[in-house]
Amino acid sequence: MKLHLSHFxxxxxxxxxxxxxxxxxxxxxxxxxxxxxxxxxxxxxxxVGGRLLTGYALKRNGRTFVSFEGxxxxxxxxxxxxxxxGAAGTGDLSVVSPMPGTVIKVHVSIGDRVVxxxxxxxxxxxKMENEVRSPGDALVRNILVAPGRQVGFxxxxxxxxxxxxxxx
Amino acid sequence: MSILIANRGxxxxxxxxxxxxxxxxxxxxxxxxxxxxxxxxxxDAAYPIGPAAATESYLRPEVLIDVxxxxxxxxxxxxxxxxxxxxxxxxxxxEAGLVYxxxxxxxxxxxxxxxxxxALMARAGVPLTPGITSGEDLTDERLAVxxxxxxFPVLVKAAGGGGGKGMRIVHHPDDLISAIAGARREALAAFxxxxxxxxxxxTRPRHVEFQVFGDQHGHRVHLFERxxxxxxxxxxxxxxxxxxxxxxxxxxxxxxxxxxVITAAxxxxxxxxxxxxxxxxxFYFLEVNTRIQVEHPVTEMVxxxxxxxxxxxxxxxxxxxxxxxxxxxxxxxxxxxxxAEDARHNFLPSAGPVHYLKEPRGPxxxxxxxxxxxxxxxxxxDPIVAKLIAHAPTxxxxxxxxxFALKETAILGLTTNIDFLLAVLEHPAxxxxxxxxxxxxxHLAGWKPPVSSGDERNIALLLAGLAAxxxxxxxxxxxxxxxxxxxxxxxxxxxxxxAR
Numbered sequence: 317m318k319l320h321l322s323h324f325x326x327x328x329x330x331x332x333x334x335x336x337x338x339x340x341x342x343x344x345x346x347x348x349x350x351x352x353x354x355x356x357x358x359x360x361x362x363x364v365g366g367r368l369l370t371g372y373a374l375k376r377n378g379r380t381f382v383s384f385e386g387x388x389x390x391x392x393x394x395x396x397x398x399x400x401x402g403a404a405g406t407g408d409l410s411v412v413s414p415m416p417g418t419v420i421k422v423h424v425s426i427g428d429r430v431v432x433x434x435x436x437x438x439x440x441x442x443k444m445e446n447e448v449r450s451p452g453d454a455l456v457r458n459i460l461v462a463p464g465r466q467v468g469f470x471x472x473x474x475x476x477x478x479x480x481x482x483x484x
Numbered sequence: 485m486s487i488l489i490a491n492r493g494x495x496x497x498x499x500x501x502x503x504x505x506x507x508x509x510x511x512x513x514x515x516x517x518x519x520x521x522x523x524x525x526x527x528d529a530a531y532p533i534g535p536a537a538a539t540e541s542y543l544r545p546e547v548l549i550d551v552x553x554x555x556x557x558x559x560x561x562x563x564x565x566x567x568x569x570x571x572x573x574x575x576x577x578x579e580a581g582l583v584y585x586x587x588x589x590x591x592x593x594x595x596x597x598x599x600x601x602x603a604l605m606a607r608a609g610v611p612l613t614p615g616i617t618s619g620e621d622l623t624d625e626r627l628a629v630x631x632x633x634x635x636f637p638v639l640v641k642a643a644g645g646g647g648g649k650g651m652r653i654v655h656h657p658d659d660l661i662s663a664i665a666g667a668r669r670e671a672l673a674a675f676x677x678x679x680x681x682x683x684x685x686x687t688r689p690r691h692v693e694f695q696v697f698g699d700q701h702g703h704r705v706h707l708f709e710r711x712x713x714x715x716x717x718x719x720x721x722x723x724x725x726x727x728x729x730x731x732x733x734x735x736x737x738x739x740x741x742x743x744x745v746i747t748a749a750x751x752x753x754x755x756x757x758x759x760x761x762x763x764x765x766x767f768y769f770l771e772v773n774t775r776i777q778v779e780h781p782v783t784e785m786v787x788x789x790x791x792x793x794x795x796x797x798x799x800x801x802x803x804x805x806x807x808x809x810x811x812x813x814x815x816x817x818x819x820x821x822x823x824a825e826d827a828r829h830n831f832l833p834s835a836g837p838v839h840y841l842k843e844p845r846g847p848x849x850x851x852x853x854x855x856x857x858x859x860x861x862x863x864x865x866d867p868i869v870a871k872l873i874a875h876a877p878t879x880x881x882x883x884x885x886x887x888f889a890l891k892e893t894a895i896l897g898l899t900t901n902i903d904f905l906l907a908v909l910e911h912p913a914x915x916x917x918x919x920x921x922x923x924x925x926x927h928l929a930g931w932k933p934p935v936s937s938g939d940e941r942n943i944a945l946l947l948a949g950l951a952a953x954x955x956x957x958x959x960x961x962x963x964x965x966x967x968x969x970x971x972x973x974x975x976x977x978x979x980x981x982x983a984r
Contacts, residue, residue: 348942358839358840380948380951381897386890469834
């Protein structure tokens with residue numbers, strides 16, 4: 317089985333083989349063999365070269381959660397051959413909410429010139445205010461939210477264009 | 485007899501356990517978001533109190549008191565957060581003929597006003613950091629004048645609450661006015677009052693607090709210290725007792741000052757007196773938290789006292805079941821707060837489902853959780869998942885135990901701070917007890933999870949492959965039949981073999 321997964325934007329391609337209790341994974345020319353000692357969903361006990369290891373994994377709604385020895389991975393399905401995550405097409409930039417919460421302030425107006433690091437808006441969640449800053453020098457092309465608006469993780473708050481596009 | 489738990493999450497579960505151990509029934513309340521939450525499942529009865537937003541449910545005194553009366557409760561436990569330090573709530577509870585499990589409304593009001601309580605402590609001779617210690621006048625102009633007087637950097641703090649909400653450090657006079665505005669907004673959202681004050685910012689302090697207890701018969705004791713220097717966004721994430729910084733002499737002096745503080749405020753029930761401890765071993769009174777603390781378990785582990793059960797007894801008029809000379813510190817306890825948050829991205833809260841939660845086990849391990857497998861951490865409330873506490877004879881063993889227990893914990897579905905907590909616990913400066921409230925900024929700024937070795941990444945991918953292949957129908961039957969018999973992997977075994 318081919319796996320195309322992304323972990324916070326890093327892309328992984330791997331081949332997973334399972335033949336009874338013998339497991340093989342191949343990624344980036346590195347391969348690893350293991351023996352499946354016990355599968356008690358979502359707990360898996362692996363024997364990796366004589367070392368017994370307990371891991372946890374389950375897949376829900378296209379996302380695979382993995383945990384072992386205090387480290388966790390969140391793998392999303394990725395389309396083969398594409399670089400994952402990316403706002404920009406032709407230089408337009410969407411500024412997205414870093415978390416689910418409530419917009420409490422928008423500092424800029426459409427047409428404003430903003431500089432890298434400038435605070436554009438404040439999103440509050442769990443009584444903590446979080447500044448949303450401009451990723452670069454740009455011009456505010458559109459504002460999609462107003463104070464009081466509930467926003468989800470990754471929801472677009474504003475659209476920016478590079479300052480040179482604004483000329484004319 | 486029944487007690488109303490006016491809270492949710494892990495602290496509600498903790499209080500319910502104490503009620504049951506005392507032979508009392510526990511009545512829970514829940515918002516629309518918490519209909520099937522763990523605290524509801526653990527309670528003997530549960531009542532709805534409104535929509536998910538806390539302001540429309542857990543923060544409505546009249547609704548909570550109404551439920552308490554209708555369900556024949558005799559007392560109300562506020563937990564921490566929400567209405568736990570709200571004097572008006574305490575007053576209304578008592579006025580309704582119920583017992584409030586906490587201090588008197590008068591002392592909560594006095595100590596809840598950080599400016600008035602500083603003035604009181606100044607008169608009582610308790611050491612204070614320079615700053616505003618008097619007056620009702622907390623205008624921007626007054627704060628600016630006082631900041632110039634004591635000198636920058638200064639700390640802008642909410643007069644009406646704690647926990648780092650509504651707090652700003654200001655290094656330059658130019659930034660003062662905007663910092664005050666931000667602090668006022670945050671304080672208003674968190675505590676219902678936009679009043680803020682300022683005090684001198686101590687550059688490299690430790691946060692050392694004393695657990696205190698008073699009863700209605702004039703007995704007042706302290707239950708030693710907790711060091712809570714490891715903080716992010718001014719919120720504690722790792723706490724321990726004893727503090728590596730105190731010796732018997734300093735512990736004795738700070739403990740005496742803590743008792744002096746609650747005596748001056750005529751305080752009863754459980755509370756916490758917070759101090760800043762400077763590098764030169766001077767200590768300054770910070771504030772009193774008029775409630776049970778998140779980190780109370782470390783004190784319970786080293787003193788062997790059930791603080792929540794004692795809160796309930798004392799609230800009903802019992803004398804403290806211990807005197808100062810009965811109290812001793814046994815061994816060392818360390819707590820780590822497991823939060824649903826992303827340490828990679830400035831500790832932003834992360835909400836979501838808990839598809840699976842595996843709790844750690846072992847000697848000296850305590851796991852105070854508020855969610856189980858199948859539950860959800862929502863955006864509406866504090867993103868704490870659980871508190872993990874390790875107790876051992878020495879600090880070194882306690883930290884090792886906590887570290888192993890964190891590695892054994894598995895939470896699938898949420899981003900948690902477990903890997904970050906491990907990075908703190910494994911840091912040489914933490915190991916040597918060299919702590920300040922700047923610890924994270926000084927040692928772990930811009931922290932990223934360690935780059936996985938190839939093998940580590942491949943093991944993660946292999947586990948991902950196992951999770952994915954499980955959902956392919958053709959493989960499920962094929963592979964399940966080839967799985968080893970679980971008994972077979974145990975090796976040689978005999979039933980009831982060997983001598984007794």
